[in-house]
Amino acid sequence: MAVLGCPRCEQTLNKQADGRYGCAACNVQFPILELSGAHVPFLWPEPGAALRDWRNRFNMALADVEQQRTLCTTEGATGAQLERLTRLTAALEEYEKELKRLLEPLKPGEAIAKETHLALRTRLPTHHGVLSYAQNIHRDWAWGDAENVAVADHLMDVLAAADLPTEPRVLVLGCGAGRLAYDLHQRLRAGGTWALDSNPLLCLIGAAVSRGASLDLTEFPLAPVDIEHVAVARTLRAAPVENLHFVCGDALRLPLAADSFDLIITPWLVDVIDASVADLVGAFARVLRPGGFWLNHGSLAFTGADPANRMLATEFAEESERLGMEVVTRQDQRLPYLQSPASRQHRSELTYTQLARNKNTDVQTGHRHQHLPDWLVEGKAPIPLSAEFQTQIHTTRIHAFIMSLIDGNRSLNDMAQVLEDQRLMPRADAQQAIRQFLLTMYEEAETHRGRARG
Ligand SMILES: C[S@@+](CC[C@H](N)C(=O)[O-])C[C@H]1O[C@@H](n2cnc3c(N)ncnc32)[C@H](O)[C@@H]1O
Structure with a gap:
C-alpha cells in the first residue's frame, strides 16, 4: 500500500526513474x-517556492553565524576572555563549514545580503529558522x-x-x-x-x-x-x-x-x-x-x-x-x-x-491545500493592488523617507524641519513622531546587538 500522497490533491505519487516523486494529476515533480x-x-x-524559502532561511542562518564570528573580536581582550573568544572564533569558522556540508542538498548558491532578507521578510520567526532546534539535534544524537x-x-x-x-x-x-x-x-x-x-x-x-x-x-x-x-x-x-x-x-x-x-x-x-x-x-x-x-x-x-x-x-x-x-x-x-x-x-x-x-469514521479530507495565487507562485501575473497593500506601500514609503534623512549630520530637529518643509506634518508633531520612530529603531538595534553577542 502506497503511503506517500500528493500534498496538493492527495492522490498517490509515482516514483520516477531518477528517484523523484511526481503527481500526474497536478503535473508536479x-x-x-x-x-x-x-x-x-x-x-x-x-515545492519550488518552498525550496527557495528554505534556501533563504539557510543563507540567513549562515549570515547570523558569520555575524557572531565578526562580533567575537579579540581586540583588547586578555587572559581567560582572550582564550574564550579565540576558541569561539575558531569553532564558529568550523561550524559554518559543517552547516554548508549538511545543507549542501539545498544547493544554497550565492548568499544574498542580510539586509535584503530583512527587507524581503525572509527572516522568519526564530522558532522556524534552520537552526531553531540545534540543541535537539545534539540531544538526539550526541x-x-x-x-x-x-x-x-x-x-x-x-x-x-x-x-x-x-x-x-x-x-x-x-x-x-x-x-x-x-x-x-x-x-x-x-x-x-x-x-x-x-x-x-x-x-x-x-x-x-x-x-x-x-x-x-x-x-x-x-x-x-x-x-x-x-x-x-x-x-x-x-x-x-x-x-x-x-x-x-x-x-x-x-x-x-x-x-x-x-x-x-x-x-x-x-x-x-x-x-x-x-x-x-x-x-x-x-x-x-x-x-x-x-x-x-x-x-x-x-x-x-x-x-x-x-x-x-x-x-x-x-x-x-x-x-x-x-x-x-x-x-x-x-x-x-x-x-x-x-x-x-x-x-x-x-x-x-x-x-x-x-472515532472519526468518515473523514473525507483533512485540511486541503489552498493553492497560493499564481501571481505569488509563478511571478508572471500582475500583483493585485489591494487596499491592504496600498496601506503598507504608503507606510513603507514614509519609513523609507525618514530613514533616508539619516545622513550622519542631521539632528532629530533638522529632520522634523524637513517634514514640515515637505508639508507632511507640522514641526512639533513631526518631532514627536520621529522620536518615537527612532526610539523603536534604536531599541531593536540594541536588542539585536545583545542577542548577537549571546
Ligand atoms: C519543539 S520542536 C520538537 C521536535 C521533536 N519532536 C523533539 O521533541 O525534539 C518542534 C518541531 O516541529 C516542527 N514543525 C513546526 N511546524 C511544523 C509544521 N507545520 N510541519 C511540520 N513540522 C513542523 C519544527 O521544525 C520542529 O522540528
Whole structure:
C-alpha cells in the first residue's frame, strides 16, 4: 500500500526513474534531498517556492553565524576572555563549514545580503529558522541515552493502553532530528515509521544518522561549564535501522495517503505549530485509520498570539473529544529537557501526554491545500493592488523617507524641519513622531546587538 500522497490533491505519487516523486494529476515533480546516502523527499504543495524559502532561511542562518564570528573580536581582550573568544572564533569558522556540508542538498548558491532578507521578510520567526532546534539535534544524537530513554520509557508506558496491531504503521509529526521516531520505531516493532518535519536540516540529519552515517556538528552550549565547553565538537551517530522514513513537508498539508497509520505521534508540536488544535487534527485525521491512536506529548502552550489556542490540559482534552478523538488516558510527567552535559543550564518540564482513539469514521479530507495565487507562485501575473497593500506601500514609503534623512549630520530637529518643509506634518508633531520612530529603531538595534553577542 502506497503511503506517500500528493500534498496538493492527495492522490498517490509515482516514483520516477531518477528517484523523484511526481503527481500526474497536478503535473508536479517533487525534489529529493540527499545526504550521506540518505534520501528525503521534499513534499511541499509548492515545492519550488518552498525550496527557495528554505534556501533563504539557510543563507540567513549562515549570515547570523558569520555575524557572531565578526562580533567575537579579540581586540583588547586578555587572559581567560582572550582564550574564550579565540576558541569561539575558531569553532564558529568550523561550524559554518559543517552547516554548508549538511545543507549542501539545498544547493544554497550565492548568499544574498542580510539586509535584503530583512527587507524581503525572509527572516522568519526564530522558532522556524534552520537552526531553531540545534540543541535537539545534539540531544538526539550526541549527548547519550539518558534523556531520550526517559521520554521513550514514559511514552511506552502510556502506549500500553493502546491496542495497536502487530507491526503498526507509525507517523511522527514535527519529528525534529528524529530520535523519538527512531526509538519508538524499534520499541513498537513498527512495520514502518514515517517521520515528518518542515525543517530540511533536521530531516536530513535524522535520515542520515538513522541509516548509520556519522556527522560532525559543533555544539554551542547556552551556559558553558568551563573553557573546554564553550564550543564542543560533536559527532552525531546511531546504529542503523530499517523502515524508518524521513519526509520533509508541512504537518498541515500532509503528503500522505488516507487511512495509512495506526498511530500518529505529535511530540512537542502543538505548542509551536502556527495552527489551532482543530487545524492540526483536521490535517491528520484523514491519514489516521478509524480506531487508530493519536499520542500527543510535550508542552501545550508555549507560543501563539491567540489566547484561545494557549490551552490548559483539560481544555485540550475537551477539544480533542470535540474533534472526534476519544481520550483514553492523560498523564502529567516531569521529564528532563535539553540537558546538555556541557551546559550549566538544565531544564526539566512538566510534560502532558494524552492518548486518544480516532472515532472519526468518515473523514473525507483533512485540511486541503489552498493553492497560493499564481501571481505569488509563478511571478508572471500582475500583483493585485489591494487596499491592504496600498496601506503598507504608503507606510513603507514614509519609513523609507525618514530613514533616508539619516545622513550622519542631521539632528532629530533638522529632520522634523524637513517634514514640515515637505508639508507632511507640522514641526512639533513631526518631532514627536520621529522620536518615537527612532526610539523603536534604536531599541531593536540594541536588542539585536545583545542577542548577537549571546
Ligand atoms: C519543539 S520542536 C520538537 C521536535 C521533536 N519532536 C523533539 O521533541 O525534539 C518542534 C518541531 O516541529 C516542527 N514543525 C513546526 N511546524 C511544523 C509544521 N507545520 N510541519 C511540520 N513540522 C513542523 C519544527 O521544525 C520542529 O522540528
